[in-house]
Amino acid sequence: MPYGELLVNQKVGPYETPYKFTSKEQDPETDLTYFGARYYDAALGIWLGVDPLAERYPAMSPFTYVFNNPIRLIDPNGMEVDDIIIEGQKYIPGSSPSAESSDFVKESFAALNEIVNGNNKNASNLVIGLSKNDDIEIELVASNLKTEAQVGLGKINGKDIIRKYQTIYFDTDRGIEEATTGKSLSPDVALVHELGHIQNAIDNPTEFINRKKESDPVWFDLEEKETITKYEIPYASSRNMLQRTSYSSNYKTIKTINSTNALTHKQLDLIVQSILRF
Numbered sequence: 001m002p003y004g005e006l007l008v009n010q011k012v013g014p015y016e017t018p019y020k021f022t023s024k025e026q027d028p029e030t031d032l033t034y035f036g037a038r039y040y041d042a043a044l045g046i047w048l049g050v051d052p053l054a055e056r057y058p059a060m061s062p063f064t065y066v067f068n069n070p071i072r073l074i075d076p077n078g079m080e081v082d083d084i085i086i087e088g089q090k091y092i093p094g095s096s097p098s099a100e101s102s103d104f105v106k107e108s109f110a111a112l113n114e115i116v117n118g119n120n121k122n123a124s125n126l127v128i129g130l131s132k133n134d135d136i137e138i139e140l141v142a143s144n145l146k147t148e149a150q151v152g153l154g155k156i157n158g159k160d161i162i163r164k165y166q167t168i169y170f171d172t173d174r175g176i177e178e179a180t181t182g183k184s185l186s187p188d189v190a191l192v193h194e195l196g197h198i199q200n201a202i203d204n205p206t207e208f209i210n211r212k213k214e215s216d217p218v219w220f221d222l223e224e225k226e227t228i229t230k231y232e233i234p235y236a237s238s239r240n241m242l243q244r245t246s247y248s249s250n251y252k253t254i255k256t257i258n259s260t261n262a263l264t265h266k267q268l269d270l271i272v273q274s275i276l277r278f
């Protein structure tokens with residue numbers, strides 16, 4: 001291997017999952033979303049010295065990487081690199097997927113179009129820019145557990161780089177809710193958050209890594225602060241949704257409606273709010 005690799009898991013907030021990281025949700029340490037290196041353990045030393053979390057994330061088995069990614073790295077399924085790919089389909093801003101697509105593909109296209117067509121230019125340009133970025137391919141993978149980006153990083157000749165193939169696990173049904181106020185974020189906001197992390201790593205991989213190393217009492221680390229303040233909050237604000245004031249306190253994941261454009265923003269927000277009353 002010419003270089004080692006880091007995978008940095010980026011998520012929107014704490015998640016309640018059937019696999020329960022029980023009692024750890026309140027523990028900020030478990031929100032540490034870094035884990036694992038794909039090819040050799042030395043890469044772990046770049047961040048934490050040891051990886052105390054690998055065993056805590058059974059859903060993120062290292063085998064997943066071994067079996068999934070080298071294949072893609074060697075044979076990137078014939079797609080061009082400048083793509084956002086969802087189950088083999090290339091997302092083009094404003095486009096619709098083929099009629100026979102899965103619900104996940106339809107909902108992902110709808111969520112991306114929601115962002116592109118929304119009135120927050122920064123988020124709109126984020127999606128358009130990433131869909132045209134010649135250096136990066138982002139695959140959205142269906143999840144019924146979480147929305148989370150795996151930011152793949154590496155080094156070439158001592159220089160930090162972002163890898164070509166990036167993955168975002170996208171739960172099109174799940175948002176987060178502030179426990180105290182009932183204000184919420186819908187799945188497309190989570191997608192903006194994760195795409196923001198990838199853009200930040202593209203913009204400057206070394207600064208991205210440095211921000212991940214720098215913990216923050218409010219925002220967990222400086223990278224979370226960066227993506228939440230730069231991308232998430234302005235977009236959430238444009239959608240009249242929750243503007244977070246911290247990374248993890250008082251938030252819980254909720255099953256919400258998906259991000260399809262079948263509903264207007266206003267209808268969507270009303271439904272989200274009415275769900276939250278129960």
Ligand SMILES: [Zn+2]
Nearest residue numbers: 010011012224
């Ligand atoms: Zn994040």
